[in-house]
Amino acid sequence: MDTIYADFSVSMSEFKKNPAQVLRTAGEKPVAVLNHNRPAFYMVTPALFEALVDELADRGLEKLARQRLALKDTAIEVDVESI
Template identity: 80%
Template sequence: MDIIYADYSISMSDFKKNPAQVLRTAGEKPVAVLNHNRPAFYMVTPRLFEALVQELGDRDLVALARQRLASTEPAIEVDVDAL
């Protein structure tokens, strides 16, 4: 059995009948669209998609910052007053 990462789910055939109504009903929650009782895709609002993309970008930046903090070799001492 597949894990469903959504509060709402709907069959593909029911989804095809009225996708806009499914989106309205779910509000800001993701919807799993099922094909033969398995997730075929997830439907999310643009707002939720943007939040997910932002979170992934933030995670990438955190990983890069940690990597750079671990490497102090190329560090250059700077006098803040001289800037």
């Protein structure tokens, strides 16, 4: 059995009948659209999608920062005022 990462779920048939109503019912929460009782896809609002993309970008920056912190012993000190 697959894990469903949403508070709301609907069948593919129900979704096809009226996707706008499904979105209104869910509000700002994600919706799992099921095909044969398995998640086929998730429907999310633009605001939630943007938050997910931002989170992924932040994780990429965190990884880069950690890599650079690991190399701080080889850093060269620079006087910003002299530039």
